[in-house]
Each structure stands twice: as structure tokens, then as C-alpha cells.
Amino acid sequence: MTPSIVPNFGSENSDRKLAIICSKGNLDMAYPGLILANAALGEGVETMIFFTFWGFDMITKSRMNDLQFSPAGNTAMHLPGHDMHIPQSVMPVPGMTAMATHMLKKQIAALDVPEVPDFLDQIVAAGGHLWACRMSADMNNLTMKELRDDVEGIISASDFIEMTDGAQLLFI
């Protein structure tokens, strides 16, 4: 018989940190950052997310429930489950964005992956930190009261760089 084998769950005091910059507000581009943040937190990695430019919509109360997905300009877009591409020429027809958004949301829900606001709730519950970009707030005339209550502050890019000293960084 082999002697005892205990999984290595890493040191309790690991100082690994991950900083994620979310700069996109399309529904499909909101998810990569959230999925990676959630995965990192589940691995015991301290995680900080900085929302900037279009990514600001993910934490803006009046917009966070209404992120959309458009297949226009995305040449990788094909019919779900098929290799056939959808011609770019049909993308701008009225209702295409609404239909594509609806379909994407359905596919995401089928995998039991939450909608963006719920997902951020989970990330905060897991210990993640949310920060808003000062320049984006100023451009959109937004203050803390228009943002999710768990956003920790509106800070400058330099503040974020300073507070994520030593972290691995992802720009999405």
C-alpha cells in the first residue's frame, strides 16, 4: 500500500494576486474577465478588477442588466452548433442584436452561468474587489451612487497600478 497522499491545496498564505482590467461592454466580452476572476478566487488568488471605458457598463446600475451582443464585425460568428458562417451582410438587419443577445443569454444560462450582475455578486462574495476608473466616471458624468454598491471606489489608473503591485495582469 502507498503511504498517505494529501492534495496540495497550496500555502494558506500564498501572495499570488491577479489584476483584471475590463474595458469592454459587449455581453460576450464581459464574461471572460468574470469567469477568470471567479476561477482565480476559487483558487485562493487575491483578485482585483478595474472597470474602464465600455467595461464601465458592467458596474453601472442603469446599464448592467442590459449588456448586448452583436454579431456585426465578428467574422468568427457561426450558427450555434454548426460550422457555417453567418454572412456579415445580414448582421445589420433590424432586430439582429436583440436576437443574438437573447440567444447568447440562453446558451450561458443553460450552463448555469449567472447573468453579469449576479456573477459580480458571486465574485464579491468570494472576496473579489471591484474598482471603477476615474476617467470613465468623469466622461460619463457618473458618481459612486450610480454604480454598484460593492464598488470600492473610483480611482485613477495610477492608483490601480500602485495597488496591484506584484500582481499578474489581464487586459480584456
Next chain:
Amino acid sequence: MPVIEIAGKPVNVNEEGFLTSYDEWNEEIARELAKQIEIEMTDEHWKIIKFLRDDFKTQGETATSRRVQTVGGVPVKEQFVLFPKKPAKKMAYIAGLPKPKGCV
């Protein structure tokens, strides 16, 4: 695959130490596994472990943290308190199940 002795019983595990046979698990083994990763089992811990065991039986795969919250009724925040740092993997380990496969 290695066979190791836990709580006086030989059990099959994978190279990381996760049990590989659903039926070789029992509560005494779970307590021992928990001790090895410095977790002291309370009623709250057992509630999750029992949910994971039952859920695996019907779903054929280990519930993710998300599912432990939405179906098992234990909020993610509490999971992090009960099984610090890496709740999903630690819960699966103690429940004698494979690591969850899902991304979320």
C-alpha cells in the same frame, strides 16, 4: 492508481489523493480527509458534503461552488469561510468526489 489507508480502511485514490471510488467513502474517512487539510467538520460542513454526495449521485459530476449556492442553498461567501481559499476543491476532496469540472 494508488491504494492508501484512511481511517483503517484501504481506499483507491488518484495521484493527487482524491478518492476514485464513490462507494469507498464514509463519514469516518471524510473526517480523516478533513483533518489532513486542517478542517474541523461542523454541522455546516456536513450539510455541504452531504449535498455534494447526493448531487453527484443524480448528476454524475461534482457540483461547482455556484451549484452549491443555487441548488444546495449555501452561499458562496459561507463556503469560503468553511473551506478557506479553495472551497470547491476542498469540498470535493472531503466528499470523496473528483474535482468539479465546470468553469463557474
